Every structure is written in structure tokens, then in C-alpha cells.
Amino acid sequence: MEAQESIVVLENVKKYFDIRDSKGKKGTLKAVDGVSFQIKKGETFGLVGESGCGKSTLGKTLLNLFPITEGSICIDGQEVNQLKSRKEKVAFGSKVQLVFQDPSACLNPRNRIGAILAEPFKIHHKSSMSKQEIDQKIDELLTMVGLAPEYKHRYPHEMSGGQKQRIGIARALALNPEIIICDEPVSALDVSIQAQVINLLEDLQEKMELTYLFISHDLGVVYHMCDRIAVMYLGNIVELADKKALYEDTLHPYTQALISAAPTIDLEKTDRVVLKGDVPSPSNPPKGCKFHTRCPYAMPVCETENPELLEVKDNHFVACHLCKKTLREEIRK
Structure with missing residues (x-):
């Protein structure tokens, strides 16, 4: 994807919070830990993941509600972390808006x-x-x-x-505004009302040529709404692709587990992937690949090296040592 096609460009964005434990010891919570992606003008970009993965924090950082710890966010050619005066911030607020999760x-x-x-x-x-x-x-x-x-x-x-x-x-x-960040905008609503709000968002996007960052944990809603989807785990993007490719050719083990856990009326569905253990704390993440403690395919390299998010197929990005190893084997053949 060329940068000039994109209205939002994130490069290695990090957002850390200083914390203290119950004994008063200082620590760092790595809510967002090196995220890069681009959003094209007029598209709906989905961001999914478990609660606590950092997706809402990323949305608020993009809005400049949280200052960036490291990295760069560029919206319509303007660096968000370079907004200094109140006048600049007010002008930026008219360009990017937020729809909150809890309407009440x-x-x-x-x-x-x-x-x-x-x-x-x-x-x-x-x-x-x-x-x-x-x-x-x-x-x-x-x-x-x-x-x-x-x-x-x-x-x-x-x-x-x-x-x-x-x-x-x-x-x-x-x-x-040109961009609206929808932070789980239908999760607090009844299913019938969810459909009405989703249809409203789609109609408004067409009429006003809006760009959406759609944050959610509901894979069904994301699949219906979004053009491309990024899967987030413990502050990192682990897979990013067009929605059809993400669902039909899932590469990352975490994405496979997420999709298999989505509710379905198919009583014969047996391909459920059950992950062992709990999500590690973002204040003390594992070394190497952050998912290796729960991954059924973890290799020794996963414990020491954090995989980069690389394009393994056309516009299909994944951060996984196993996927890179498989791809190298296919190239040799």
C-alpha cells in the first residue's frame, strides 16, 4: 500500500503507562507496544482482540487523548504528536471524532x-x-x-x-469529520438495535465519505462492517489482511483461535481451538513472541525473538515464526 493512498499512517506506535504494584514498586504497563498500519481514505479498518489487548488505548492515542510514548501517527499529512497549541488541537478535533462504547x-x-x-x-x-x-x-x-x-x-x-x-x-x-473512531459502538446494545446502528454507520459513510477505525471484539460485526482487519494481542498486531483472506486463509494461531471461538449455529462445528493459560500481564509480557506461552505450535525461537509483522502473501501480513518457516519451505520446493 502506498503512503499517499492512506489518510492514517501509524509507525511503530508505543503507549506505556507508569504504574505501581501493591507494594509501591514502580513498573511499566506496555498497553501498545510497536504498532504499525495504514488506513486508506474511505475504508473501514477493523481492530479486534481480547479485552485488555490495547485496542481502545490505541484508538485514544490516535485521537491524541493519550500522548505517544514513541513512534509516529500521521493523519491526513499531519503529525499528531506535533500538535502543540490549543488552536492546533481544536482544529485536529474537527477532523477526527470518536463514538464511545457506552452511550449512557x-x-x-x-x-x-x-x-x-x-x-x-x-x-x-x-x-x-x-x-x-x-x-x-x-x-x-x-x-x-x-x-x-x-x-x-x-x-x-x-x-x-x-x-x-x-x-x-x-x-x-x-x-x-473525515475520520471516526468507533470504539465498540454496538457492544452495549441489543442485537436488533445493533443491526440498526451498523446500517446507520454504513449509510453515513457512503453519504459523507467517512473513514472508520472500527474497534470491536465481535468478529461477526467486524466481518460485516470492515474492509480490512488487524488482529491485536498484548499490544501488538499479529495479523492484518482483507477480511475475506483473514477468515478463509487464517495464518496466525491466535487468529485461528479467535475465529474458532466465535458463536455459530452450526451444531457440527468441531474445529474449536482452545488456548491454554491466561493472557499475560502487559506490565510483564513474555520475552520473544508474546503469544508463545499459549501457542500450541511454539518453537524455541519463539521464546527469544519477537517476530516482525511481514507480508507473506498479497496484502496479508502476519507476525509469526511458524508462518515464516512454512513460507521458506514452500519457496524451496
Whole structure:
């Protein structure tokens, strides 16, 4: 993939947190530990993994909510870690927005919906928009997400979970962003409401030419929504490919286990991959390949060398010593 085709470019991004254990001893939690990928303009890029793998932290780092420990994030040609002044950060906020996981927690319960949706305009267009213009924009946003303009007079507690998530989406769209980070936007909703919100996101993407980073642990939703998918484990990307290739030609043992664990109505399915042990702590990750302590195919090299994320097939990247060994054997043949 050529860099000029991409609106988001991450290079060796790391995000570490200083922590203390129960005895007061200092340590480092490596939430994101050297992540690189690119997102093309107009695509939906999926990021999946178990809870605690660092995917939400990566999304917030991309938003500049967390400062980068190391590496580079470039969005539409602009380095995120070089934003210094408040003016630059405010301008960046109009370009990249976030849809939160819990729609109830991200809306101020003391404010009416109209006041919540008016806030982005007051921050970014305080002197250039009249009250009437802001009110008109609020009506347009509510209509855009499938709600009547009258909803602006309600409080969040007077709305259902699906309606509140629509408000969250409307707020994210207020400033006409180019990129929206969806941090598990349907995980807190009923299945029937999930489908409505997903369809809404797809319709809005087509109408507004949006680019999505879609973070989720639901493989079914990710497969439906995304063009390409990256699988994350303990702060690292272990596999990245087009969604069809990822599901039909899965290479990394961890991805195989994730896909096999997805719920299915196929009663004859017997290819379940059960991983042994628990996910290691990101404050004390294993040496070498971080997955080797749970991998059924671990080799001696896995205990000492952390594999790089390399392209082993067309646009199919994997970080696995076994896959590289297999590929070398196939080339020799």
C-alpha cells in the first residue's frame, strides 16, 4: 500500500503507562507496544482482540487523548504528536471524532440533547454561528441519524440505549469529520438495535465519505462492517489482511483461535481451538513472541525473538515464526 493512498499512517506506535504494584514498586504497563498500519481514505479498518489487548488505548492515542510514548501517527499529512497549541488541537478535533462504547456514560445527564449537540459548534464556531444557525444544525443532525428534531428537548435518561448511541453518532458528525473512531459502538446494545446502528454507520459513510477505525471484539460485526482487519494481542498486531483472506486463509494461531471461538449455529462445528493459560500481564509480557506461552505450535525461537509483522502473501501480513518457516519451505520446493 502506498503512503499517499492512506489518510492514517501509524509507525511503530508505543503507549506505556507508569504504574505501581501493591507494594509501591514502580513498573511499566506496555498497553501498545510497536504498532504499525495504514488506513486508506474511505475504508473501514477493523481492530479486534481480547479485552485488555490495547485496542481502545490505541484508538485514544490516535485521537491524541493519550500522548505517544514513541513512534509516529500521521493523519491526513499531519503529525499528531506535533500538535502543540490549543488552536492546533481544536482544529485536529474537527477532523477526527470518536463514538464511545457506552452511550449512557458519554452523555451529560444534566443537559438536554440540544445542549449536548450544540457544544461542538460553540467550541469550534463560537463567533461565527448564531443561536438560530446552531439550532438548525442540531435539527439536521438528529434527522440524519434517524431521530425527530423534537428529541433535542429530552434528557438522556428519557431515551433508549439505541437512541442514545444515535445521539453519540450525531455529536461525532457535528463538525463534518473525515475520520471516526468507533470504539465498540454496538457492544452495549441489543442485537436488533445493533443491526440498526451498523446500517446507520454504513449509510453515513457512503453519504459523507467517512473513514472508520472500527474497534470491536465481535468478529461477526467486524466481518460485516470492515474492509480490512488487524488482529491485536498484548499490544501488538499479529495479523492484518482483507477480511475475506483473514477468515478463509487464517495464518496466525491466535487468529485461528479467535475465529474458532466465535458463536455459530452450526451444531457440527468441531474445529474449536482452545488456548491454554491466561493472557499475560502487559506490565510483564513474555520475552520473544508474546503469544508463545499459549501457542500450541511454539518453537524455541519463539521464546527469544519477537517476530516482525511481514507480508507473506498479497496484502496479508502476519507476525509469526511458524508462518515464516512454512513460507521458506514452500519457496524451496
